[in-house]
Amino acid sequence: MNERLVKLLEQYQTRIIGQEQNLKFLLTALLADGHVLIEGVPGTGKTQMIKTLALLVGGEFNRIQFTPDLLPSDITGSKIYNMKEGNFQTLKGPIFTDVLLADEINRTPAKTQAALLEAMEERQVTIQGETYRLSELFFVAATQNPIEYEGTYPLPEAQQDRFIFKLLVDFPSLEDETSVLQHVIVDSIKQEQPTSLLTEIELAELKAEVKQVTIQAEIMKYIVEIVRRTREHDGIQYGASTRAAIAIAKTAQAWAFLAGRDYVTPDDVKTVVRPCLRHRIQLSPYAELEGTNLDEIIATLVGAVPVPR
Structure with a gap:
């Protein structure tokens, strides 16, 4: 394996305990230029998995909490009229990032869910007729809760098909859960933010190698x-x-x-x-x-x- 990827996986597995297979799947999806749907009960570290991945690959991270009142423009952005300068200005939404966590994506209506489709498929966003390119690193990880369906909007088949993987996150084993407690409670003072092990250019080079x-x-x-x-x-x-x-x-x-x-x-x-x-x-x-x-x-x-x- 590429030396940089070996170090990245080592750091990743040190910080996210008990999810070795899913961590490799996340990195696999990223290298394959895909997006990931993650299903798991609350409190199993889904957000931390994605945030840590973003830090390790040197990407900007944004998180959107999907709710029933969320509008498409809350994701993509909108144009507003600047009275002082007498023109319209574009306010870009949180989708303009490298790694996006769409948290509890099934809690928002289909119209808002669809705001992600163009971005995921074509790496671009259209705001009131004007198209903007997204980062070449752009990667979406969407989560959904498998145990509470009241007030949710199941993802349409067409949107589910846009995700290259669907990962299932289960409760950790006794040993892993004990290690998590040790990690968070006892070692929390020593814990530092993970350092970036890849640049955007290096990641693009690795993606090109995968295609070969x-x-x-x-x-x-x-x-x-x-x-x-x-x-x-x-x-x-x-x-x-x-x-x-x-x-x-x-x-x-x-x-x-x-x-x-x-x-x-x-x-x-x-x-x-x-x-x-x-x-x-x-x-x-x-x-x-x-x-x-x-x-x-x-x-x-x-x-x-x-x-x-």
Whole structure:
């Protein structure tokens, strides 16, 4: 693995305890030029995960708390008339940053949720007919609470599809939770802000290297076969789209790069396939009544596809 990335992951895992896999997934998504949807109960360190990542990659961090009364202009910005100078001025919103945390994104109506779509897909924002470019580093991490749905607005499928990964954050183990207490209560005085280990230019160079990771035709066919199986399974009402196959391929390249390889293996695909698919497929009503686990269905689908040699 790249030496800078090794140090970055070491610092990351020192500060965010018990989430090693998710931390690697976050870095994978960033290197693959994607965005991440994070689902987890309150108090499990989701905000700290994103804020620490922003600091480590040298990016500016903004957080938006999504609420039912939030307007699109509260995210993107607006134009106001300056009476003193006699012209309109643009006030840019918090979306103009490098790393954006969209906290509890499902607590705001679809119209406001949609304000993120253009930014996430095209890295640009339009304010009253005028278009502004966003940072090349622009990365969105949106969170949602899985246990309280009253007063929420579920993300439309089209918006969920814009996220390259959906990560699940669970409670830590006994050992990890004890380490967190030690870290926060006992060591808090010694704790310093993490220092930036990458510049924006260095991160752009790493992203370019990820795109050069070889993905053979057999691996691409393997990915497509997995995605197509989601459209044929009895327990799935709506299968994954071609964008899902693209997401699997891109993140498999990034995962291989983090492993220090310049080629993708079937194991790389198997690692990234669940976070890539779990928000892109919808269970049938029968499967939901049966309490079917979505990740288990994905694992079954992947196991049924012959692995390329």
